[in-house]
Amino acid sequence: MQSIENLVTQIQGLSSNASDITALKDYLKAAEDLLRSESTRLLSFLDQLDPSKHSLGYLYFLEPCMYCSITKERANTLVPIIARFITSCSAEQIRYVPEKFINVCKRYKDQVLLLEAPIRGVGPMLTAIRKIQSSTEHLTTLHPEFLQLCLLAKCYKAGLSVLEDDIYEINLPRDFFLYCYYGGMIFIGQKRFRKALELLHNVVTAPMSSINAIAVEAYKKYILVSLIHHGQFSSTLPKYTSSAAQRNLKNFSQPYMELVNTYNTGKIAELETYVQTNREKFESDNNLGLVKQVVSSMYKRNIQRLTQTYLTLSLQDIANTVQLNSSKEAEMHVLQMIQDGEIFATINQKDGMVRFLEDPEQYKTCEMIEHIDSSIQRIMSLSKKLTAMDELISCDPLYLGKAGRERQRFDFDDFDSVPQKFNI
Amino acid sequence: MASSSSSGLTFKLHPLVIVNISDHYTRVKSQMNHSSSATTTNDDNNNGAQPRVYGCVIGIQRGRTVEIFNSFELLYDPSTHSLDRAFLEKKQELYKKVFPHFYILGWYSTGSDAQESDMHIHKALMDINESPVYVLLNPSINPAQKDLPVTIFESERISVDHVAHLKPSDGGSAATQLAAHLTGIHSAIKMLNSRIRVLHHYLVAMQKGEIPCENSLLRQVSSLLRRLPAIESEKFQDDFLMEYNDTLLIAYLAMFTNCASTMNELVDKFNTAYDRHSRRGGRTAFI
Numbered sequence: 001m002q003s004i005e006n007l008v009t010q011i012q013g014l015s016s017n018a019s020d021i022t023a024l025k026d027y028l029k030a031a032e033d034l035l036r037s038e039s040t041r042l043l044s045f046l047d048q049l050d051p052s053k054h055s056l057g058y059l060y061f062l063e064p065c066m067y068c069s070i071t072k073e074r075a076n077t078l079v080p081i082i083a084r085f086i087t088s089c090s091a092e093q094i095r096y097v098p099e100k101f102i103n104v105c106k107r108y109k110d111q112v113l114l115l116e117a118p119i120r121g122v123g124p125m126l127t128a129i130r131k132i133q134s135s136t137e138h139l140t141t142l143h144p145e146f147l148q149l150c151l152l153a154k155c156y157k158a159g160l161s162v163l164e165d166d167i168y169e170i171n172l173p174r175d176f177f178l179y180c181y182y183g184g185m186i187f188i189g190q191k192r193f194r195k196a197l198e199l200l201h202n203v204v205t206a207p208m209s210s211i212n213a214i215a216v217e218a219y220k221k222y223i224l225v226s227l228i229h230h231g232q233f234s235s236t237l238p239k240y241t242s243s244a245a246q247r248n249l250k251n252f253s254q255p256y257m258e259l260v261n262t263y264n265t266g267k268i269a270e271l272e273t274y275v276q277t278n279r280e281k282f283e284s285d286n287n288l289g290l291v292k293q294v295v296s297s298m299y300k301r302n303i304q305r306l307t308q309t310y311l312t313l314s315l316q317d318i319a320n321t322v323q324l325n326s327s328k329e330a331e332m333h334v335l336q337m338i339q340d341g342e343i344f345a346t347i348n349q350k351d352g353m354v355r356f357l358e359d360p361e362q363y364k365t366c367e368m369i370e371h372i373d374s375s376i377q378r379i380m381s382l383s384k385k386l387t388a389m390d391e392l393i394s395c396d397p398l399y400l401g402k403a404g405r406e407r408q409r410f411d412f413d414d415f416d417s418v419p420q421k422f423n424i
Numbered sequence: 425m426a427s428s429s430s431s432g433l434t435f436k437l438h439p440l441v442i443v444n445i446s447d448h449y450t451r452v453k454s455q456m457n458h459s460s461s462a463t464t465t466n467d468d469n470n471n472g473a474q475p476r477v478y479g480c481v482i483g484i485q486r487g488r489t490v491e492i493f494n495s496f497e498l499l500y501d502p503s504t505h506s507l508d509r510a511f512l513e514k515k516q517e518l519y520k521k522v523f524p525h526f527y528i529l530g531w532y533s534t535g536s537d538a539q540e541s542d543m544h545i546h547k548a549l550m551d552i553n554e555s556p557v558y559v560l561l562n563p564s565i566n567p568a569q570k571d572l573p574v575t576i577f578e579s580e581r582i583s584v585d586h587v588a589h590l591k592p593s594d595g596g597s598a599a600t601q602l603a604a605h606l607t608g609i610h611s612a613i614k615m616l617n618s619r620i621r622v623l624h625h626y627l628v629a630m631q632k633g634e635i636p637c638e639n640s641l642l643r644q645v646s647s648l649l650r651r652l653p654a655i656e657s658e659k660f661q662d663d664f665l666m667e668y669n670d671t672l673l674i675a676y677l678a679m680f681t682n683c684a685s686t687m688n689e690l691v692d693k694f695n696t697a698y699d700r701h702s703r704r705g706g707r708t709a710f711i
Contacts, residue, residue: 207698240691363673364665372672379679386686393690399697 004038007031008048011057015093021056025096028060039064043077051085055093058085063100066107075111079120082108086124091131098132102141109145119153122146126158137168144178151185159186163195168385177203177214184221188290193229200225204249205241211248217285219249223256224290231301233260255281259294268298268323299324299333300342307343307356315352327352435576436491437559441481441532442574444495445561448477449534453563474563476500478507478533478545481559482519482526490557492529494519506548507531516552530557530578536564 007028014024028035035042042061049058062085065078082104094101105128112121125146132140143162150159163183170176180203187196203218226233235257237246250257255278262274275282275291282288302322306313315327315334324330334354337343344357361368393399452475478500483492496515499508516528531549533542542558549556555578562573623645629635630642 207694240695362662362666363669364662366665368669369665369672372669372676376672376676376679379676379683383679383683383686386683386690390686390690390693393693393697396697399693402696403693 004034004041004045007035007057008045011049011054015054015057018092021093021096024056028057032060035060036064036067039068043081046081052088052090055085055089056096058089059094059097059100059104063104066104070107070111070114072114075114079108079111079115082111083120083124086128086131089131094131101128101132105142106145109149112149113152118149119155121149122153122155122158125149126162129162135169136165139167139170139175139179141171141175144175144182147179147182147186151182151189154189156186156189159183160190163187163199173206173208174214176206177212177218180206181214181218184218184225188221188225193225197222197225197229204245205238208242208244211244211252215245216249216252220253220256220285220287221290223253223260224287224294227260227263227294228290228297231297231304232264235260259291263294263298266298266302268295271295271298300337303333303337304343307345310356312353312355315347315354318354433578434489435557436489437574437576438483438491438493441492441495441559442561442572445477445479445532445534445559446563448479448497449475449561449563452477474535476534478531480512480515480531481529481557482523483529484525485527485529490529492557492559493526494523495532495559498531507545509548528552528556530559532559532561534561534563536562 010024010027014020014027042065046058046061049061051058062082068074070078086105086108105125109121109125112118125142129140129142129146132142146162147159150156159182163186167176167179180199184196184199184203187193187199200218200222203215204222206215208215223233235250237249259271259274259278262271265271272295275295279288282291299322303318306318306321315330318334319325319327319330322330322333324333331347331352334343334345334347338345338347344359346355346357347353348355456475477497479495479497481492481495483490483494485491496519498515499511500506501508519526528549530553531545537560546556546558558577560575560577562575564573566573626635627645630637
């Protein structure tokens, strides 16, 4: 029967090179039950171990401490220990037992939330993600936890560094759903609606065998962001959406679909009354702020429609058409839109006229060349990945079975030896 | 006279050459028939009823036009699969005295198609002429065929290590012409690139002091560099960049379409394989 002191000496001795570490791992795995039974005592032993050199052993010692019920005082002691461990641990050692590491980080997040200081967890969690990722294209279970912390701590910028990476590898579907949902919310917070729309679109169209709650919530936000960004919403989902989503999503978001209809009439007063009447529904979904943004985006949409009809217009006319109160408000709106790059116009303040212009981009600068060149490089790498995936799925036996079966029904002259079932 | 070439070179073949080759072949064949009727044993050197004869073609190359004037016969040694080198050089000297302008442009043979063993001969000739041509005459009489059964192959210097690559130079369609054009440009740019790299290496070595400075060479390099850019005005820059951007955008659009099509196929396959309730008979083709 091992004792904990023995284990400590083992860890200290066997942590120098790869072969020792594999031996140590087997040792520790055998001693797991002992560790779990003595979980209350383990904390005191942690001082004897160095988190950077003995990361594997440290992790094995740390993990059982997480399972006992956490109170605020205990969280207070544990949180700095875990933070220090995450920042100083060695990535190769913890990759031997990724589940334990993920477990520790998840509990860490819970404790940080318990202490009501989510911002303390943002930095260490980011380091944890970078250590456990096999490459920047890999989505781990820690990604959505990290994004959740960013949202609660309102540090959206920290989340952006993780969201900029393109993802090609996923461990669990649930991670992906949560990651895209939280990521969409972060982008909404940053008012980058195009990227938010992309991520929410991913949640809604992801393969799912049955409808799940994340997709439903994402769909509601998807409708709202689509209205804000594009000024319109089409309820047909693309053909790569799962059939479960196509059939069920609309049923869960009735008030939002009606919001779309009211929006399409173009009348602000109607939209506002509708929002007022259905206020509680939007509030219960925590979407009221977004709905208010939809209403204010209506003005933008109407002004943009004016650019397509008129070359010049006076500010007073704009105010009247768009149902704003005064020409001053109209001027503010137009100015804001010019700054955001949504329209191209010049305001002549002397006579209060606005001239709408064409897009002045001439495509004759070197920066544009670099921009297009980088886009071409990205699409080349994407194309390679797509062809690889296409080949992979062509060899998939599940696909071949079904593809063959479909052919049979129309090929009556084909005397294939493949057994077929007659469906009448 | 020459049919379309897929490499940018134009070939002119004098009738004397064709007559020479055909004469050579006929002589060898009739001698073979004569000797085989006298001695009934089969010689290993005969390729059945169709012997192969070999020889060199000579002529002039001016720019992109290759004109083949004359030819002479060579001895082929089947054991080493090579031509008699000493004999070739002696003949070359003799012809040089009579026709000083003519070079050895390549070699000829008879048969119906190019073979792998020909590559040895081709490579051997590459130290006389860096890109020899291979003239192939098909001696089998085909009354249905109207054209002369002559094919000219030429090799492309793809890299500096003498990798010869045979391509037929007649029968070009639009696609092969475009491919030929682009290949020509590609090899030209590659050559330019390698030459510039050599110069750059040389200049860097000179700068480091490993090679003594040669002012005449430096003057030449500087005059070369001053030749470009040819036009420096702002309007030229604008127009040039706009056209460059247009081409880039077209390339981008083409890649986009390609990607979209691959994605579409991938999605269809995925739906067939994994979606339990996929629509039956959605877009399957009716035969």
